[in-house]
Amino acid sequence: MSQFVYEKTYGASPGEDMVYDLEALINSYNGEQSVGCVKIGREHGRIAIAAFTLLMRRLHEGHRQSGELVVVDASSGMDKYDYRVSLISTHSVAGGLPFGC
Numbered sequence: 001m002s003q004f005v006y007e008k009t010y011g012a013s014p015g016e017d018m019v020y021d022l023e024a025l026i027n028s029y030n031g032e033q034s035v036g037c038v039k040i041g042r043e044h045g046r047i048a049i050a051a052f053t054l055l056m057r058r059l060h061e062g063h064r065q066s067g068e069l070v071v072v073d074a075s076s077g078m079d080k081y082d083y084r085v086s087l088i089s090t091h092s093v094a095g096g097l098p099f100g101c
Helices: 002-010 016-033 054-062
Strands: 038-043 046-051 071-073 087-090 097-100
Touching (some): 016 038, 016 046, 054 097
Antiparallel strands (some): 038 046, 071 087
């Protein structure tokens, strides 16, 4: 019973069901934004997700320095599920700006 309530509230636990729920969520979000902001792919049993927010899109289109220098933060932390998050950023006068994830 508690597993049912948990999945109804938070979605599926890690595993194939979670991946299907995540793919559905990504498709829904991309439909709302009318542009493909998030992509998901699989290779060698691993899942990769690339996120591209509207702010990041504006940086690609209008921030000249983004074509000169890009920094990949590969020091991403891992949790008990071995998930890794790497942030791609570029420089500006105000500091680092998110460029991709």
